Amino acid sequence: xxxxxxSLILLIFGYIFYGKFVEKVFGPEDKRVAPAIRKADGVDxxxxxxxxxxxxxxxxxxxxxxIFGAIMGMWFGPSAYLWIVLGCIFAGATHDYLSGMISxxxxxxxxxxxxxQYLGKSMRKVMLCxxxxxxxxxxxxxxxxxxxxxxxxxxxxxxxxxxxxxxCVIFAYYVIATMLPVDKIIGKIYPVFxxxxxxxxxxxxxxxxxxxxxxxxxxxxxxxxxxQIGIANPEPVFPALFITIACGAISGFHATQSPLMARCMKSxxxxxxxxxxxxxxxxxxxxxxxxxSSWFFYAEGWREVCSPDVIAQYMGQSExxxxxxxxxxxxxxxxxxxxxxxxxxxxxxxxxxAAPITSGDTxxxxxxLIVADAMHVDQKPxxxxxxxxxxxxxxAIAILVWQMDNPDSFNTIWKYFGWANQTLSVFxxxxxxxxxxxxxKFYIITxxxxxxxxxxxxxxxxxxxxxxxxxxxxxxAIGVVVAIICTVNFFVxxxxxxxxxxxxxxxxxxxx
Numbered sequence: 001x002x003x004x005x006x007s008l009i010l011l012i013f014g015y016i017f018y019g020k021f022v023e024k025v026f027g028p029e030d031k032r033v034a035p036a037i038r039k040a041d042g043v044d045x046x047x048x049x050x051x052x053x054x055x056x057x058x059x060x061x062x063x064x065x066x067i068f069g070a071i072m073g074m075w076f077g078p079s080a081y082l083w084i085v086l087g088c089i090f091a092g093a094t095h096d097y098l099s100g101m102i103s104x105x106x107x108x109x110x111x112x113x114x115x116x117q118y119l120g121k122s123m124r125k126v127m128l129c130x131x132x133x134x135x136x137x138x139x140x141x142x143x144x145x146x147x148x149x150x151x152x153x154x155x156x157x158x159x160x161x162x163x164x165x166x167x168c169v170i171f172a173y174y175v176i177a178t179m180l181p182v183d184k185i186i187g188k189i190y191p192v193f194x195x196x197x198x199x200x201x202x203x204x205x206x207x208x209x210x211x212x213x214x215x216x217x218x219x220x221x222x223x224x225x226x227x228q229i230g231i232a233n234p235e236p237v238f239p240a241l242f243i244t245i246a247c248g249a250i251s252g253f254h255a256t257q258s259p260l261m262a263r264c265m266k267s268x269x270x271x272x273x274x275x276x277x278x279x280x281x282x283x284x285x286x287x288x289x290x291x292x293s294s295w296f297f298y299a300e301g302w303r304e305v306c307s308p309d310v311i312a313q314y315m316g317q318s319e320x321x322x323x324x325x326x327x328x329x330x331x332x333x334x335x336x337x338x339x340x341x342x343x344x345x346x347x348x349x350x351x352x353x354a355a356p357i358t359s360g361d362t363x364x365x366x367x368x369l370i371v372a373d374a375m376h377v378d379q380k381p382x383x384x385x386x387x388x389x390x391x392x393x394x395x396a397i398a399i400l401v402w403q404m405d406n407p408d409s410f411n412t413i414w415k416y417f418g419w420a421n422q423t424l425s426v427f428x429x430x431x432x433x434x435x436x437x438x439x440x441k442f443y444i445i446t447x448x449x450x451x452x453x454x455x456x457x458x459x460x461x462x463x464x465x466x467x468x469x470x471x472x473x474x475x476x477a478i479g480v481v482v483a484i485i486c487t488v489n490f491f492v493x494x495x496x497x498x499x500x501x502x503x504x505x506x507x508x509x510x511x512x
Contacts, residue, residue, distance in 0.1 A: 001208070003078060003217045004291040007085045011283050014089035019276040022094050025442050026101050028268035035108035036264050043181045043379055044369060045108065045263045050270050052187060053261050055194040058278040059358035060257040061096070062197065064145050065247020066286035067355065068328035069418075073245035074293040075326070076237050077225030078218045083241055084290060087249025088283030091449040093276045095250055095425060098432045098446065100258030100275040101268065108263040110370045111255045115427050118434040127427055128374055131256055134420050135367035136392055138253060140399035141417055142360030143170050146353045148329055153346075167400060170357060175393060177361035178368055179385050182264065186362065193354035200336070201285045204292055207339045213301070215294045225298065235464060236472065239456040239479075243418040248286025250453065252424025253359075254279070256366045296331055305338025367392045416466070423457045426450065430486070437494055447490070455483040 036047040048056075073080040102114055109117075111131055116124025147166035155161050177185050216225065224237050247253070258275060265274060295301040368389045372379050379385050429450035436443035459479030462470045470478075 001212050001215055001291070003081050004208070004215075004287065007081050007287055008284065010085050011088060011280055011287065014085075014093070015277060015280040018089055019093065019097070019272055019280070022097055022276065022445060023272045025436070025445060026098060026271075027441075028101065028271055030267055030269045032105075032268055034266055034268065035104060035262065036266060039107065039263075041380055043385075044260075046181065046183050046187075047266050048183060048187055048264045050266070050274065052191060053264050053270070054274050054278060056186060056190045056264075056362075057257070057261045057274050058281055059190050059194055059197070059355065060260065060362045061247065061251065061254045061278060062282050062285065062355045062359060064142065064328070064356040065251060065253075065359075066282045067289050067332065068145070069245045070248050070286040070289040071293040071328040071331050073241055073248075074290050074297060075226045076241045076244075077223065077298075078216045078220065078294070079222040079237055079241060080245060080290050081218055081287070082222070083245055084248050084283055084286050087242070087245075088279060088286075090445075091425075091429075091453070092248075092250035092254070092283070093279035094445055094449065095252075095429060095432070096254045096258060096279045097271060097276040098436075099255040099428050100262050101271045102432065102435055103259040103262035104265060104268055104271070108259055110259045110366070110373050111424075111428065112370055113373065114255075114435075115431045118431040118438070119427070123427070127424075128370065130420070130424060130427070131370055132367050132392070134253060134417070134424055135256060135363045135370070136395045137399065137417055137420065138363035139174060139360050139367070139392070139396040140403065142356035142363065143167055143174070143396070143400055144403050145329065146170060146356045146360075149333065149353050152329065152333055164404070167404075170360070171393075171397070171400070173357070174361045174364055174396075175389075178364045178389055178392075179382060182260070182365075186358075186365075190358060193358055197285070197355050201288050203340055204335070205288050208288070208291055208295070211295070213295045213299045215291065216298050239460040240464065242453075242456045243422055243460050245286065246418050246421045248283055248290075250422070250425050250449070252421050252426070252428055253363070255424065255428040256370070257359075257362055259369070260362060260366060292335055293331055296335060297326060302326075302334070305334050364389070364392055364396065419457060419460055419464075419467070422453060422460075426453045426457055429453060430490070433490065434493075437497070447487075451483050451487050454486050455479045458482040 034047070036045055039045045040047065070080065070084070073083070099111070099114065103109055103111075106114070106117075112124050112128040115127040119127075144167065147163060147170055150166045151161065151163045222237065242249070261274060265271070296305075368385065369379070371377075371392070372384075372388045375388070377384050377388055379388075429446050433443045433446045433450050436446060456479075459475050461467050462475030462478050463472055468475075
């Protein structure tokens with residue numbers, strides 16, 4: 001618990017001090033007319049109160065990531081704390097703030113346009129396909145996860161088992177939320193969901209402080225602790241941990257969501273509380289769930305909250321069965337009901353259910369806006385919105401059908417989602433670094449995270465058993481080489497730019 005307390009304090013200090021530093025590096029200008037006012041269209045560009053913009057941004061980026069990701073990340077042990085804290089402060093919140101601020105500075109443009117402007121037109125096309133694919137994947141994953149939670153909760157209370165019904169209900173909501181103006185549904189119900197999610201996190205944190213359990217601390221070792229709880233996780237801590245815990249540390253998905261709120265903010269000065277602050281808040285949620293799951297796994301908290309029948313059912317079973325017993329949705333259900341009682345458990349679970357739903361709908365909405373911007377399709381007429389959205393809905397449904405035919409596919413999909421998600425953050429970080437370099441700003445704050453995440457994604461692609469499955473020696477070497485190549489290319493570009501500036505006068509004319 002000492003690690004948890006110190007980590008919590010560090011996240012708060014990170015917002016106060018490092019967040020202020022990152023804000024100073026970018027240099028927001030309050031006198032600029034925000035896109036929400038300058039380009040108001042009554043659909044996507046709508047100025048909203050700051051507190052509401054914060055709530056929407058927080059729920060957009062949260063999803064099941066800081067909950068399910070933190071639980072699955074704690075399979076590796078207390079090393080998860082280091083990644084949540086350091087990743088959130090120096091990578092994730094910085095990534096979210098700067099991508100959001102570049103969007104608002106450039107009139108609310110989406111991520112592919114940001115990448116295209118600073119990494120080239122070819123990279124824009126790659127990013128367009130990559131981002132849309134990821135957003136559709138998020139829309140599908142964040143249908144099945146909350147549907148499973150709702151269905152399990154109803155079955156536990158003696159209700160009927162009908163997973164398909166809840167999938168249809170949630171997806172129908174996604175269609176409506178994607179099509180209607182941002183202030184009609186999203187702007188009205190998100191604050192309610194946010195209260196549930198925040199209540200859940202605070203309630204669990206209070207119980208943690210009351211119990212003050214003895215848990216593994218970071219100084220006890222950073223090795224993979226999965227085998228201690230019966231999960232012989234074959235993936236190495238590096239890089240698998242950094243892929244598993246994405247939304248609680250750094251997530252490329254967030255850069256697709258920030259432009260949504262960049263189109264609703266009244267001023268650039270609001271960027272730090274909205275973008276940097278929402279990421280720190282998400283980090284705190286991830287920290288709480290990591291600690292809860294540490295108690296559940298390593299302090300055998302499951303013996304306290306599980307019934308004797310459930311314990312007898314799973315103990316002594318195969319590794320696959322134990323992995324299902326420690327699966328994220330089951331941990332959420334068991335802990336919330338066991339710690340907070342029926343009423344508190346329902347409200348807490350509502351927060352957990354609301355989080356992925358509020359990311360799924362805005363994921364598909366972001367996909368619509370990205371495709372519409374690329375094809376130059378006006379989004380005021382609802383028929384044109386439907387024309388752009390229909391292929392996205394069809395692709396999400398196809399993934400859902402595959403998931404239903406493969407009940408054990410969630411963990412596999414999560415790994416691919418995690419890798420795609422983090423790879424998206426790599427593109428975003430390099431684009432931001434180029435932007436800062438062009439503006440003669442302190443680009444080191446994103447260069448270091450860009451190099452690190454490049455190596456993480458390259459190594460994971462090489463060594464993961466679900467991808468290329470290379471030996472560790474080759475995989476790590478390739479990852480390091482890829483990161484070095486990207487870094488060298490950046491500095492070569494930067495040196496050429498510097499030489500060009502020296503040879504150009506103030507009128508833009510070449511000096512021989």
